[in-house]
Amino acid sequence: MTSAAPAGDRFAAVLRLFRTTAVRLSLLYLVVFTVFSVFLVVVVTHDATRILTLQIHESIDADVEALQDQYRRGGLVRLVFALEDRARRPDAGLFYVVDTSGNPIAGNVAELPPNAVADDDPDPHLLDYLRFEGGKETRHVALVRAFALDNGFRVLVGRDIGERERLRAVFRKAFRYVAGLMVVIAGLTWWFLSRRVLARIDEVSHASRRIVDGDLSGRLPVSGSGDEFDRLAVGLNEMLERIGELMGGVKGVSDAIAHDLKTPLTRLRNRVEQALSDDDPEARSEALEAALDESNALIRTFDALLMISRVEAGRAVSAADPVDVAEIAHEVAELYEPLAEDEGGGLVVEAEGPLAVRGNRELIAQALTNLVDNALKHGRSDDRAPRITLSARRDGGRIVLAVADDGPGVAPADRARIFERFTRLEASRTTPGSGLGLALVAAVVRLHKGEIAVEDAEPGLRIALRLPAVA
Amino acid sequence: MRILIVEDDREAANYLVKALKEAGHVAEHAADGDDGAHAAATGGFDVVVMDRMLPKRDGLSIVQEMRARGDETPVLVLSALGQVDDRVDGLKAGGDDYLAKPYAISELLARVEALARRRRPGEVETSYRVGDLVLDRLSHTVTRGGEEIVLQPREFRLLEYLMKNAGQVVTRTMLLENVWDYHFDPQTNVIDVHMSRLRAKIDKGQAKPLLHTVRGAGYMVREGLK
Numbered sequence: 001m002t003s004a005a006p007a008g009d010r011f012a013a014v015l016r017l018f019r020t021t022a023v024r025l026s027l028l029y030l031v032v033f034t035v036f037s038v039f040l041v042v043v044v045t046h047d048a049t050r051i052l053t054l055q056i057h058e059s060i061d062a063d064v065e066a067l068q069d070q071y072r073r074g075g076l077v078r079l080v081f082a083l084e085d086r087a088r089r090p091d092a093g094l095f096y097v098v099d100t101s102g103n104p105i106a107g108n109v110a111e112l113p114p115n116a117v118a119d120d121d122p123d124p125h126l127l128d129y130l131r132f133e134g135g136k137e138t139r140h141v142a143l144v145r146a147f148a149l150d151n152g153f154r155v156l157v158g159r160d161i162g163e164r165e166r167l168r169a170v171f172r173k174a175f176r177y178v179a180g181l182m183v184v185i186a187g188l189t190w191w192f193l194s195r196r197v198l199a200r201i202d203e204v205s206h207a208s209r210r211i212v213d214g215d216l217s218g219r220l221p222v223s224g225s226g227d228e229f230d231r232l233a234v235g236l237n238e239m240l241e242r243i244g245e246l247m248g249g250v251k252g253v254s255d256a257i258a259h260d261l262k263t264p265l266t267r268l269r270n271r272v273e274q275a276l277s278d279d280d281p282e283a284r285s286e287a288l289e290a291a292l293d294e295s296n297a298l299i300r301t302f303d304a305l306l307m308i309s310r311v312e313a314g315r316a317v318s319a320a321d322p323v324d325v326a327e328i329a330h331e332v333a334e335l336y337e338p339l340a341e342d343e344g345g346g347l348v349v350e351a352e353g354p355l356a357v358r359g360n361r362e363l364i365a366q367a368l369t370n371l372v373d374n375a376l377k378h379g380r381s382d383d384r385a386p387r388i389t390l391s392a393r394r395d396g397g398r399i400v401l402a403v404a405d406d407g408p409g410v411a412p413a414d415r416a417r418i419f420e421r422f423t424r425l426e427a428s429r430t431t432p433g434s435g436l437g438l439a440l441v442a443a444v445v446r447l448h449k450g451e452i453a454v455e456d457a458e459p460g461l462r463i464a465l466r467l468p469a470v471a
Numbered sequence: 472m473r474i475l476i477v478e479d480d481r482e483a484a485n486y487l488v489k490a491l492k493e494a495g496h497v498a499e500h501a502a503d504g505d506d507g508a509h510a511a512a513t514g515g516f517d518v519v520v521m522d523r524m525l526p527k528r529d530g531l532s533i534v535q536e537m538r539a540r541g542d543e544t545p546v547l548v549l550s551a552l553g554q555v556d557d558r559v560d561g562l563k564a565g566g567d568d569y570l571a572k573p574y575a576i577s578e579l580l581a582r583v584e585a586l587a588r589r590r591r592p593g594e595v596e597t598s599y600r601v602g603d604l605v606l607d608r609l610s611h612t613v614t615r616g617g618e619e620i621v622l623q624p625r626e627f628r629l630l631e632y633l634m635k636n637a638g639q640v641v642t643r644t645m646l647l648e649n650v651w652d653y654h655f656d657p658q659t660n661v662i663d664v665h666m667s668r669l670r671a672k673i674d675k676g677q678a679k680p681l682l683h684t685v686r687g688a689g690y691m692v693r694e695g696l697k
Contacts, residue, residue, distance in 0.1 A: 289687075299573055300656065307655075334625060335651060338664040362654060369657045376659065437658060 021198060026190035033182045041175040045168055052164040053143070060124050060145050063093060063157045071149055079155070080106045094129065094142050094158030105153075111137075117146045117154045127158065141165070200229045208236075216244055246312070249420075256422035257305075260435065261298065268294040304436040311363065311443040322470045323361045325399055326353025329392045332368040336388075340376060345385030347372070351392035355399045356470040359448045364401075364467075367444040370437040371403035371463055379407030379460060386460065398450075399469045404462035415454040441465070472496045472517040472587050477507030477533070478549070479525050487520070490576045491583070504528020511537055516544055517587045520579070523550035523561065531564040538565035545586035549574070558654060577688035581640040588636065599634035602694035604673065604681050606634050615673065625650070626669050633682070633692040642689035666690055 063086065071079040080097065087095045087108035096107035098117055111130045119125070124143040131140050144158030203221050211218045219240060220233040268291055275287035333349035340347040357364070372388060379386030386405035393400055410418060419442035422435040441463075445452045450467035474496050478484040484500050491498040499516075501507040504527040511519055511533060519537075523530045534546050548566035550557055558569040567589070568582050598607045603616045611627060613620045622630065628650050633641055643662040647653045666682070674680040683691045 296575070300658075303571075303656075331651070335653075335657070335661050335665075338668055339659065339661050342664050365653060366655045369655075373658045 030186035100152040322356040326351040343385035375405040379405030
C-alpha cells in the first residue's frame with residue numbers, strides 16, 4: 001500500500017528534499033537577500049527619520065524665537081495675535097498658551113495633559129494630544145517645547161510628527177513587499193535549479209549508473225548548449241571512449257595472444273621433440289638451435305607486448321624535455337641506410353632541424369625504426385626493395401614525421417586496422433614479424449598526444465606522425 | 472675473475488654459476504638480499520651481478536650501500552623490468568650496466584667481462600692497437616699496416632668500442648647501447664650490415680682478419696683467432 005506512507009517515510013522524504021542542492025541554494029539565497037534588504041531598509045528608515053526629526057526641531061525653535069520676539073515688541077496681546085495667526089495656517093504646528101494658574105487662553109489644541117507645559121527643557125519631547133480638525137477632535141502625537149513668559153504665562157510650541165510616521169509606514173510597507181518578492185525569487189531559483197540543473201545532474205547520474213551496470217556503450221547526454229554540464233559530459237564521454245578502446249584492446253589482445261602465440265609455441269615444441277628423437281648429434285644440435293631461435297622470437301614478442309602496455313599506461317610526456325626529432329630522424333636513417341642499400345633499395349632523409357617536440361627520444365626513435373622496418377619488409381614489390389623516404393618538417397603547431405615507401409601500399413579498407421596488435425595483412429604470414437610494430441608506433445604517438453595518418457604515397461604507403469611542436 | 476651473483480631464483484642462479492665457471496671464472500652465489508649485502512661487504516669480487524627484486528632487501532639498496540662506503544666494484548643490475556625508467560633508476564643507484572630478463576647467457580657473459588675490464592687502471596687510453604690496426608682517438612684516424620682507412624663517424628665509434636673491448640665478445644645489444652645509445656632492439660638486425668661494411672674496410676685484402684663474428688653471441692676484435 002504505497003498511498004498510506006508512514007509518517008517516518010514522509011519525514012525522510014522531506015529530509016531528502018532538504019538535502020538536494022536546489023533547496024539548499026534557494027534557502028541560502030533567501031537568507032542572504034533578506035539580511036541584505038533588512039539592513040538596507042533599517043539604514044534608510046533610520047536616516048530619513050533622523051533628518052525629518054532635525055527639521056521638526058528647527059522649525060519649533062524658529063517658532064519659539066518668533067513668538068518671543070512678538071512678545072517683546074507688543075506684549076501678550078501681540079503674541080496671542082501672532083500665535084492665532086500661525087495656528088490657522090494649513091500646515092500649522094501646535095500652539096498653546098496658559099495663564100499663571102494653568103487655564104488655556106489661546107491655541108489650537110483641544111486638550112493637553114496638565115503638566116505638558118510645565119517643562120522648560122529646550123529639547124523638544126514627545127506628547128500625545130487632541131486636536132480640532134474640521135470641528136472634530138483627533139488624537140495626534142507631536143514633538144513639543146514649552147517656555148515661560150516674564151508675566152508667568154506659559155507658551156507651548158510643537159509640530160505634529162504624523163508626516164514622519166507616515167514615511168516610516170511607507171518604508172515598512174515597501175519592506176514587506178520586498179520580503180514577499182524575495183520568497184518568490186527563492187522559489188523561482190529552486191524551480192530553475194531543480195528543473196534545469198538538477199535534472200541534468202540526475203540524467204548524468206542515471207546514465208553513469210547504466211554504464212556501471214555493464215552497458216559500456218552508453219554515453220552521457222549532451223544537450224548541445226555548451227554549458228558546464230555539456231563540457232563535463234563531453235569530457236566524461238571521451239574518458240568512456242578511451243576506456244572502451246582499452247577494454248576492447250585488452251580483449252582483442254588476449255584473443256590474439258592465444259591465436260598468434262600458439263603457432264610459434266607449437267613449432268618450438270616440435271623442434272624439441274625432434275631434438276629428443278634424433279640420434280645424429282649434429283641434427284640434434286641444429287634442432288635445439290632452431291628451438292632457441294623460436295623461444296627468442298617469443299621473448300621478443302612478449303617484450304614488445306609489455307613495451308606497448310607500458311607506453312599505453314604511461315603518463316603523458318607533456319612535462320618531458322624537448323628533443324629534436326630532425327636529429328632522431330637522421331640517426332634512424334643512418335642506422336637503416338646500409339640495410340636498405342644492401343637489399344637493393346634506398347633510404348633518403350629529408351629533415352632540417354631543429355624540430356623540437358616534448359617527449360622521449362628513445363620511444364620516438366623506436367617508433368621510427370619500426371616504421372622503417374615495416375617499410376623495408378612490406379614495401380617490396382616484385383622482389384625489389386623499396387626506396388624509403390624519412391621526412392620531418394614543421395606544419396603549423398605540429399611536427400610531421402613521415403615514412404614513405406614506393407611499394408604496393410595498403411588498401412584503404414585495411415588502413416585503420418594496421419595499428420591493432422597482431423594485425424598482419426598477409427594471410428600466409430610468411431614475412432617475419434610479430435604484428436606489434438605499428439601497434440607500438442600508435443601507442444608512442446598517443447603518449448605524445450599526437451595523431452597518426454595512413455596515406456597513399458602514390459605509389460606506396462606513407463605513415464605520418466603529427467606530434468605537437470614545442471611552442 | 473671472482474664474480475658475486477645475488478639472485479633469488481635458484482635455477483637461474485645455478486645456470487649462471489655453471490656458465491661462468493665454464494667461462495673460467497669463480498662464481499659465488501647469494502640467494503637473498505641480506506646474504507647478498509653481507510657477501511658484497513666482504514669484498515674481493517671483480518664484478519657483482521645483482522638482481523633488482525630480492526627477498527628481504529631491494530638489490531638497488533645494496534648497490535647504494537656499496538657506493539656509499541666507497542666500494543667501486545662494477546655492478547651489473549638484472550631486472551625483470553626492462554624499460555627506460557628502470558634502467559635509469561638502476562644506473563642512478565650506482566649500477567654500471569643494466570640487463571633485462573630474460574637474457575641470453577652469452578649477453579650476460581659479454582657484459583660481465585666488459586665491466587671487469589672497465590675497472591683496470593690507466594683507463595684513459597688515447598689510442599687502441601690490435602695487431603697492425605691502430606685507432607687514434609685524438610686525431611680520429613685509423614690505420615692498418617700504416618695505411619690510413621677512411622671511416623664514417625659512426626663506423627669510427629663502432630670500431631672504437633670494439634677495440635676498447637678487444638679480445639672480448641661484444642653483443643649486438645651492447646653495440647646498440649654504446650654506439651647508438653638505443654636501449655631497444657630493432658626488429659631487423661641492422662647491426663650486422665654496419666659490421667659487414669666495417670669489416671670490408673678493415674679486413675678486405677688482409678691476410679689476417681681482425682674482426683670476427685662469434686656465432687650466437689656477437690662480435691670480437693682480436694688478433695689471430697684460432
